[in-house]
Amino acid sequence: MKNISKLLMISAAVLLLGSFLFPIWEIDLRAPQYPEGLGLRIWVDQITGMKDGDLNLINNLNHYIGMKTIQPESIPELKIMPYLIVLFTVLGLFAGIINKKWIKIGWLVLLMLVLVFGLYDFYLWGYDYGHNLNPHAPIKVPGMAYQPPVLGTKQLLNMNARSLPGLGTYFIMISIILSSLSIYQDKKRKEEKTNG
Amino acid sequence: MKHYKMIAGLVLVVLLGLVLNNCSGNGESASAEDAAKRVYVKPGSYDExxxxxxxxxxxxxxxxxxxxxxxxxxxxxxxxxxxxxxxxxxxxxxxxxxxxxxxxxxxxxxxxxxxxxxxxxxxxxxxxxxxxxxxxxxxxxxxxxxxxxxxxxxxxxxxxxxxxxxxxxxxxxxxxxxxxxxxxxxxxxxxxxxxxxxxxxxxxxxxxxxxxxxxxxxxxxxxxxxxxxxxxxxxxxxxxxxxxxxxxxxxxxxxxxxxxxxxxxxxxxxxxxxxxxxxxxxxxxxxxxxxxxxxxxxxxxxxxxxxxxxxxxxxxxxxxxxxxxxxxxxxxxxxxxxxxxxxxxxxxxxxxxxxxxxxxxxxxxxxxxxxxxxxxxxxxxxxxxxxxxxxxxxxxxxxxxxxxxxxxxxxxxxxxxxxxxxxxxxxxxxxxxxxxxxxxxxxxxxxxxxxxxxxxxxxxxxxxxxxxxxxxxxxxxxxxxxxxxxxxxxxxxxxxxxxxxxxxxxxxxKNSKKFYKLEENKNPYSIKGEKEGRVERKGNEIHIYLSSTRSHFKPDNIEGVKVGDKVFWHVTNLEQDWDIPHGFAVKGNNNSELLVMPGQTKTLVWTPAKAGIYPFYCTDFCSALHQEMQGYIRVSEVGSSVKLSFN
Structure with a gap:
């Protein structure tokens, strides 16, 4: 039983690395003129288009509403995030090897705090892009902001923006579930011990 | 009297029926409705x-x-x-x-x-x-x-x-x-x-x-x-x-x-x-x-x-x-x-x-x-x-x-x-x-x-x-x-x-190209971004490295060209988007206009013969502000002191 708990925690730590393989968030823009689709892919360390040229294209379209250009190289979070993931992986492995319940709980709580903060940070970036617009922009709609949703869909002029977690985030979610199961195993074992 | 009118009307209907029947009586044609169905390609659908x-x-x-x-x-x-x-x-x-x-x-x-x-x-x-x-x-x-x-x-x-x-x-x-x-x-x-x-x-x-x-x-x-x-x-x-x-x-x-x-x-x-x-x-x-x-x-x-x-x-x-x-x-x-x-x-x-x-x-x-x-x-x-x-x-x-x-x-x-x-x-x-x-x-x-x-x-x-x-x-x-x-x-x-x-x-x-990749454009007169947009003089040749993107040219105000100069408009379409060509036309050009595909560079020669202001603009309705996609080039007399400048 103890081995299962250990295995779950180590898997949880390793699976975090899966977030490097896929985008962690996807923003798709839909408009009649783009039957082929248009979108952004946010990775732990970069921002790309859904397809070649999309990032350029979105920046180009955004100049009409006066939105700042999205320059991945000037976003510090994209430099920090990879280290954070690696750090959590190492800590998680450590927690798994020691396999102490409270260390694991500490790891999990810390990870979730970082995630919540990450989402809030994402919201702030979106807010900044959506609200701090060039006052000389060609298209100005009174009262209109262009902040993309963190989760879900929103109509921004002719574009319907849909924001959803990417596969990378699912890896992190699975990691959370596995570490929770590991902690639950420990609890069950303790209860069995007590009862026994 | 009424009776006759009715009979005449009936005869007319019968005659008309005969005529119509004859018109559609083409043996080798499929019936119009049937043929229409077989060649009709629904809007948004593709031909075979x-x-x-x-x-x-x-x-x-x-x-x-x-x-x-x-x-x-x-x-x-x-x-x-x-x-x-x-x-x-x-x-x-x-x-x-x-x-x-x-x-x-x-x-x-x-x-x-x-x-x-x-x-x-x-x-x-x-x-x-x-x-x-x-x-x-x-x-x-x-x-x-x-x-x-x-x-x-x-x-x-x-x-x-x-x-x-x-x-x-x-x-x-x-x-x-x-x-x-x-x-x-x-x-x-x-x-x-x-x-x-x-x-x-x-x-x-x-x-x-x-x-x-x-x-x-x-x-x-x-x-x-x-x-x-x-x-x-x-x-x-x-x-x-x-x-x-x-x-x-x-x-x-x-x-x-x-x-x-x-x-x-x-x-x-x-x-x-x-x-x-x-x-x-x-x-x-x-x-x-x-x-x-x-x-x-x-x-x-x-x-x-x-x-x-x-x-x-x-x-x-x-x-x-x-x-x-x-x-x-x-x-x-x-x-x-x-x-x-x-x-x-x-x-x-x-x-x-x-x-x-x-x-x-x-x-x-x-x-x-x-x-x-x-x-x-x-x-x-x-x-x-x-x-x-x-x-x-x-x-x-x-x-x-x-x-x-x-x-x-x-x-x-x-x-x-x-x-x-x-x-x-x-x-x-x-x-x-x-x-x-x-x-x-x-x-x-x-x-x-x-x-x-x-x-x-x-x-x-x-x-x-x-x-x-x-x-x-x-x-x-x-x-x-x-x-x-x-x-x-x-x-x-x-x-x-x-x-x-x-x-x-x-x-x-499935093989049809959507646009040319800008980074692969090896035309010697291509530019890869607006910042490279510029005008250079070589003797009596003027080379304008012009970028076009929705909805502007860069540069769009050019001065210092002289009558008799041979002006080369090197137009690069910076777009990397499907179906967004930009056009280029300058007033009175004896040559032609241009349609430049995304990621492509084309060069048009123009030899202005008279001093004055010449407008140029995009000829392909590219965007909501297509009408704003325009610029001016000033042509001065030979010997004028106007310096070459652009922005």
Whole structure:
């Protein structure tokens, strides 16, 4: 039983690395003129288009509403995030090897705090892009902001923006579930011990 | 009184009914509703086939969808096109260079798709320039002309560009025989001085680059059309010729005297061997080979100086003449490669030659004399059969892959369907009017898609709303999936469609390029971002590196240009988005305008003759602020002190 708990925690730590393989968030823009689709892919360390040229294209379209250009190289979070993931992986492995319940709980709580903060940070970036617009922009709609949703869909002029977690985030979610199961195993074992 | 009125009314209704009934009583047409359903392509849906119809005297190529008949695009090939700047821009002018100088027009007749194993592979499309002998290759990822090669020692490139089964060669024959090399001789010395040529242009299997591999110098006749063999006849190519009388004037009478003219059968494999064996003579010949790169977005024009020429007298077994009645036009090889159909314009029967019999006759030396040293095979020894009553003026034949052949008859304005092997006519339908070529998708390959036949008509008279003395030519679509051909629809065409080709849409559409990658743009005058937009002076040349993106040019205010300066507008479209070209036009330009595709660079020369302010703007409605996409250039008098500046 103890081995299962250990295995779950180590898997949880390793699976975090899966977030490097896929985008962690996807923003798709839909408009009649783009039957082929248009979108952004946010990775732990970069921002790309859904397809070649999309990032350029979105920046180009955004100049009409006066939105700042999205320059991945000037976003510090994209430099920090990879280290954070690696750090959590190492800590998680450590927690798994020691396999102490409270260390694991500490790891999990810390990870979730970082995630919540990450989402809030994402919201702030979106807010900044959506609200701090060039006052000389060609298209100005009174009262209109262009902040993309963190989760879900929103109509921004002719574009319907849909924001959803990417596969990378699912890896992190699975990691959370596995570490929770590991902690639950420990609890069950303790209860069995007590009862026994 | 009331009674009479009612009776009169009834009579009128009955008469009207009769008239209407008569109008719709066209036997070979599908019912209008049924036909409409079969050609209707729902908005947003795709056609089943791409059809490429030559533009004839327009010098261009038109791309239609089948079965709808919708026109998608006109590809600039041999003629300048001021809307895109083709043949005007610095990058494309070279495509129209020839040994006669710049020839910005031609007469384009026969599209031919590239083949692998005798089937369309969807890589390239070739088409001939009939007037100034040329062959063009169109890239089917960009739908742009990628290469044009001139053919020397040809008096007119009609019998071209027909393709061997793996696109080893594009073959071409001269319509007019001429002195070779061309020189100043009396026209009446035709028999003595005039010769024909059959040309073999090799095609690089990877790049598609064309190279004039060798030419056969042949007796002075009019060579008309051609087709390469298939399967068992793979090594052979067939060329019709008329004017075996060798007349040099009033050909309509003087070249119509002999009962039979010829199909020239050429063993090109053997010709290759003779070239390898050093039998070909290097003959000096001036011609151009122009190729366009979609990486540098510009043309390289190379002037060529010699050609390898084979004389049949030195090359036994390379060429034979097959007697064929009478002034044959088309020569078409059935999907099996066994039957070779000759369309004798003035013949009352349609002869079909057997490839096996041809080989047997050659082996047995079953000859009927020779013509200028070339053995003539015995007609009776090679003919497989004759189609009786094939219509008047039979021209061309296509195949459905199900054992039937379809022959166009110009004079009787009809398509005649007949069975291979039994040679019996099984069906005929009228065309409106005077059909020339006809086309079944893949109908000249090993694998025809025998669903439709398209008639390509020369005359339309009363078929459409009249538009003054000049009327449209037309294409007519017939369903041939059943026993009886059924007319489904007709649609007007650009220029004059001669031959056409069609290919299943899914083969081409997946390879169609959406835009050119900016980072791969190697045009020396390209810019990769707005910041590189600038103006430079070199003597009296002004080079403007202009970026275009939605919805502005950079720079858009330019000063310091002087009257008489030669201004080069190097326009780069910075967009990396599908279907967002930008146009460029400057007021009063004697040259043309431009259409620049995303990621592409094009250069237009402008020589302002008067001082003043000249507006320039985008000509392609690119965005909501397209009207704002504009700029000014200031032109000052010579000697003015205005400094070169821009922003």
């Amino acid at each position: 086939f791409y059809a490429f119809l030559s533009g004839g005297f327009s010098g261009q190529m038109a791309v239609y969808g089948l079965p709808s008949g919708r026109l998608f695009r006109v590809i600039s090939v041999f003629s300048q096109n001021p809307e895109s700047g083709y043949g005007y821009s610095e990058e494309t002018k070279g495509m129209l260079m020839t040994s006669f100088g710049f020839v910005p027009w031609d007469d384009a007749h026969h599209p031919e798709l590239s083949e692998t194993n005798g089937e369309h592979d969807g890589r390239w499309l070739f088409i001939n320039g009939n007037n100034t002998p040329r062959v063009a290759r169109i890239d089917l990822t960009t739908f742009e002309t990628a290469e044009i090669i001139e053919i020397p020692n040809s008096g007119g490139n009609h019998g071209s560009p027909f393709i061997t089964e793996n696109t080893e060669y594009v073959i071409a024959s001269t319509r007019f025989s001429v002195p070779i090399p061309n020189r100043d001789v009396p026209i009446s010395s035709y028999k003595e001085n005039f010769k024909g040529t059959l040309s073999f242009i090799s095609v690089d299997n990877k790049s598609g680059d064309m190279n004039l591999a060798f030419q056969l110098v042949v007796p002075g006749l009019d060579y008309d059309l051609a087709h390469a063999g298939k399967g068992p006849s793979h090594d052979w190519a067939f060329f019709t010729c008329y004017n075996s009388e060798q007349a040099n004037s009033l050909l309509e009478i003087n070249a119509s005297q002999n009962d039979k003219d010829f199909i020239a059968a050429v063993n090109w494999k053997k010709a290759e061997e003779y070239v390898k064996a050093g039998k070909a003579k290097k003959v000096s010949a001036e011609y151009y080979n122009n190729s366009y790169s979609d990486v540098t977005h510009s043309t390289t024009s190379r002037k060529m100086n010699e050609v390898l020429m084979l004389d049949p007298k030195d090359c036994a077994g390379m060429i034979y003449y097959i007697p064929t009645p009478k002034s044959p036009h088309g020569v078409d090889v059935d999907p099996s490669g066994e039957y070779i159909v000759g369309g004798g314009k003035l013949s009352t029967v349609l002869p079909v030659h057997s490839f096996q019999k041809i080989i047997k006759a050659i082996d047995e030396k079953n000859f009927d004399g020779e013509f200028d040293g070339i053995p003539i095979l015995k007609y009776d020894a090679v003919v497989a059969g004759e189609v009786q009553d094939p219509g008047l003026g039979p021209l061309h034949t296509e195949f459905d892959g199900k054992g039937y052949a379809y022959t166009s008859a110009f004079l009787s304005s009809e398509i005649v369907k007949w069975k291979l092997g039994t040679w019996e006519v099984v069906d005929r339908v009228p065309t409106y009017y005077s059909i020339g070529h006809l086309m079944i998708p893949g109908g000249d390959t090993r694998k025809p898609a025998g669903k439709y036949v398209l008639a390509l008509n020369k005359i339309t008279k009363d078929r459409y709303l009249p538009t003054g003395p000049e009327l449209t030519q037309s294409a007519q679509l017939y369903d041939i999936s059943g026993d009886k051909m059924q007319l489904l629809s007709d649609f007007p065409t650009i220029g004059e469609p001669h031959y056409a080709q069609a290919i299943a849409a899914d083969i081409l559409m």
